[in-house]
Amino acid sequence: MSAPAEQASDQRVPVRADLAAVEPYGAPQLDVPVRLNTNETAEPPPAGYLEEVGRRIQGLELNRYPDRPATRLRAALAGRLGLTADRVWAANGSNEVLQQLLQAYGGPDRRALFVRPGYSMYPELCRTSLTPAVEVDLDERFELSAEVAAEAVATHGPDVVLLPSPNNPVGNPIAHDAIRAMHDGSRALVVVDEAYIEFADARHSVLPLLDELPRLVIVRTLSKAFRLAGLRLGYLLAPAWVVDDLQKVRLPYHLDAIKQVAGIVAVEQEDAFLEHRRRVAAERDRVAAALRERSDVEVFPSVANFVLVRAAVPDLFDRLLEQGVLVRDFSSRPRLAGCVRVTIGTAEENDTFLAALQTVLGEG
Ligand SMILES: Cc1ncc(COP(=O)(O)O)c(C=O)c1O
Secondary structure, three states, X not given: OOOHHHHHHHOOOOOOHHHOOOOOOOOOOOOOOEEOOOOOOOOXXXXXXXXXXXXXXXXXXXXXXXXXXXXXXXXXXXXXXXXXXXXXXXXXXXXXXXXXXXXXXXXXXXXXXXXXXXXXXXXXXXXXXXXXXXXXXXXXXXXXXXXXXXHHHHHHOOOEEEXXXXXXXXXXXXXXXXXXXXXXXXXXXXXXXXXXHHHOOHHHXXXXXXXXXXXXXXXXXXXXXXXXXXXXXXXXEOOHHHHHHHOOOOOOOOOOHHHHHHHHHHHHOHHHHHOOHHHHHHHHHHHHHHHHOOOOEXXXXXXXXXXXXXXXXXXXXXXXXXXXXXXXXXXXXXOOOOEEEEEOOOHHHHHHHHHHHHHHHOOO
16 A cells, blocks of 8 residues: 555546646745835835724624625725725735636637736636736836837737836836827737726826726725735725626625724825825935935835835845845846845834845945
8 A cells, every 4th residue: 555645646637728837826934023015005004993893893793794795894995085885896806807817808719918027816816717928028117108108009909908116016106198109009808907006196096087097997906005915905995896896706795894994994084094195205315315325226216105126136035034134036027137126114124134235235
């Protein structure tokens, strides 16, 4: 008789062929003193938030399934933006919202288009939803002109366009005229992923275009400026027919009752939640200015809570890690040689990062 481990591997069912060589997606979660690699907010939720959630969940009937379409949560999210609940949809993080969009509007006979560099989950979500994808290069400043945008949709005829704005990992917003060109030059669902928009000046949001562009969808999250990455709650703003279509792919009761309450309380306490945004923006500008002082690094303009930094050191990520600072390594990605992305943390954490960089690179 063969050993149990051998037997187990004999019995293994081969995973889908296109997944065989795939590494699970995700930034390393290492236990180091300074973690600046996943674009969370360093400050915890406001005082009193968890107490209020704790108080409200006492009344839940957890023996019953939750409100399936999450109507009250969606109404709360819609109300703060002057929309009706039928134009808002929520799921477990904006990644799940994006996944549901590709489940509904992607698929083997459809095509998705996104920009490069851009959010690295888009190719993953296309793969698992079996959606063929094309990537369009941003220019050397990582910007998208209306001309390139129009040409891209004319050439590729996408069904879904995914645009992170502010862009991750670059940090800059995508110009509205390019978004409009992609919308008007195609029949695609144009999804603008505003995961970091609350850190930026309000004029960068495409919210004012929502009623004007009939196939525009805005995706947002409570993971970043709302300081609730641990809650896993994201949402979208869209025409009501998109929300109707997403109900066809969502799992029944996908949002648990505790999360729905926690989301409603967060919306009610929005001002307290978002009160730190100016501090983060000021810290970002301070870190970027300190980096610009150095002649040996390039820092890209950012309106988000992170900055993309390029240095001519092959192992910058590992060298910073040796100093106890975890950042996100993009150096092996196309067009991002030498780049790491640094989340803006507390002032002390940011100083530790700057000092670590100085140790690694020397006086610049
Ligand atoms: C551009 C962008 N979109 C979406 C997400 C997903 O966030 P979540 O699933 O936590 O809402 C992220 C997270 O890093 C992101 O950077």
